[in-house]
Amino acid sequence: MSPPLERDAITISSLQGVLIALAMLVILATWIFAGYQLRQNREQVLDEHKVILQNLSLVVSENINQVLDRTEAFKTLVRLQLSRGELPAAGPLATLMATDPVFTRMTVYSRDGRVLNSTSATNLPRLQQGWQASLSHQRTWPINILPSEALGKSWSVPLAMPINTPGRSDCCLLVLEMDLGYLLNLYQNLQLGRETSIHVLTAQGAELLRAERGGLVTGRSAFDNTVLLKSRLNQGTTRDLHTDNQRYYLGHFAKLERAPLVIAVRQSESEALAGYHRQRNKFLVSVVIITLIAAGGLLWLLRMMHVREVQLRELQQSEQRNMKLLARLRREHEDSVKAASRDHLTGLYNRRLFTELGHSHLAGSKRQGRFAAVCFIDLDRFKAINDTLGHKVGDNLLQEVARRLTDNLRESDIVSRFGGDEFVVMLTAVKQQADVEQKVQRLVDVLAAPYPELEAGGLATSPSIGVAMAPRDGMDIETLIKHADIAMYRAKRGGRAQFRLFDSQDAAQEVSTEELQALIPEAIERGEFQLHFQPRLFLRGYETGGFEALVRWESPQQGLLMPAVFLPLVEQQQLMPALGYQLLRQLAQQLRQWADEGLDILPVALNLSASQINDPTLPGQLRMLIEEYRLTPGWLELEIGDQDLQHLGDQAIRQLRLVSELGVGLVMDDFGSSEEGLQRVSRLPFNCIKLSPALIRHIRNSFDDNVLLSATISVARKMRLRVVAKGVETPDQLVYLKLAGCDEAQGFLFSRAVEEAEVRDYLQTPKRKVKL
Structure with missing residues (x-):
């Protein structure tokens, strides 16, 4: 690193240190201030609650003093009667007591505890022992408190007042029993907290009653009242420990002057500080947010400085970094090209790259005057192996097949996997057909040999191979693949471990047109024409959306014949309505069979010829x-x-409308093959259009490849028509159709036409895996 850059880096580091120190000081000062402020707020809240408790204790004391004032009236009345030399009459006193809300009973006792007179209708016993000792400790107050045990009751407070009367040595002690229910009514309207209580204590520390949120409580006190009883102050503040829940309580007490009573009001600190705690939490959240903002700002500044420092250092390393970047881009490009052109399971070429390489090699073979052969390979019994032994064994088998193909072919030959158990090979620079047959037979023998290296020891399969030669069987790669597929299908029909060369003649099996025409009527009667089904997949989610039923002629004499071979002959003989009705009935039987098996039925489309459409019996047949x-x-x-x-x-047209009224769907096939398609589709109640393969044949995964196709799909969707593309063979076509808004697709990219036994797999598992 050069000296200027070093000095600049040191300067930046010093500034970073200063900023960090300042930020830490700001954050520390913020938290110190926050702690001080919270402490001040806490003390303020506690002081406020002390004032509240003081006011409440004074209110309660005033209420008790008012009760004590009422005793003077009774004391005066009793003294007046006694001064006349008469015992107080029970009747007038009882009348007075009945109207008094505070006292429940008044009794006059002699000095030795005998009852002289009472407002109670029942005979009262003598005062129990110990009452005189209790009164001796209360001489300094004009009104004394008798122990509740002296009267044998616990729900009243007995107030005792000595009355001295001349001429009577045994007189007298006036006892007024204060009803605790009166205090309950008095305090029940007070808004006490859950942990707030009012205590009425005697000068000796006995708790006469305790008022809480739930009512009045008598019994043992949970507080140590020694401090407030010994205090020389008439009122003051306390902080007491609750012996049961071990919480501290704020308190205020007030001592009465006329009776040995102490009023104490207590509230737990946690309840007093509840509001403070909520405000404290909000305050702390604010402080935390401010701290995070400060820290985030600091980190942002430090990062910006770090970025500048890194940029300064990277100036000296730019060439090296650029070289590494270019190398990495080259590797990534190679990896992406490999991923886009290779089958991920076997490492072979995929369909897309095979098609591109096939075009190139066909052009080279034409210039050199040599042959090229496309071999379509399908493994016999692979589905059964995959289902019984598991997908892992199936994948291992596919990998081993790929290895054997690669090991037994030249580097100039092209080996690919199209999907599933389908492999396609191009043999390049072939001099004569005999060489092709020899090489293909070698492949049959190699692939049919056992596979002892797999987990399922002794596993064996065999290939069915179809071969199409260029230029004899086709000049372009798509035609060669199609013809090789047809030849493979014939090889599979002929038995396992075989190959067949494609025969491009119309008869396909060295049979003349006249012979086929002679066989067709009897073939219709014997039911030799069978339906195969090609699945349609929704492009969103790749779930099976339905099938197209395609007819095949399984002739005992000629083998499997494709529609292009025999359908023109059927039309020439005007047998298309009869064959069409037979196929309709066959399809109806198949649908009913699937439904009886409990399968979820998907729509199946069948092609109608012009002669069938013009047949007036078509709606009735359906x-x-x-x-x-x-x-x-x-x-x-x-x-x-x-x-x-x-x-x-x-x-x-009227007949087709009748068919639509039955609920049967109408599909316009090969849409786009004529210029009047959109005009015709508006005349009939079509549910769907199926795009002509010619519209998508040259798509190369660019949205601008086919403006006409995009416009066609857009117009169809505006007309609320479902759009299906057929003949989809490459991933580029699939990607383009999805972007253009096409609903469904069918073609060799997904599956060729299969027999009804394989359709069950699609109905049982509609979700399909599409490997691009």
């Missing part, structure tokens, strides 16, 4: 099949080709 097989009409969809619509008359 109605009869729906009723006979107890079908939900929505399970059926009929596809009408875009080219066929231009030949429909008014009668055919």
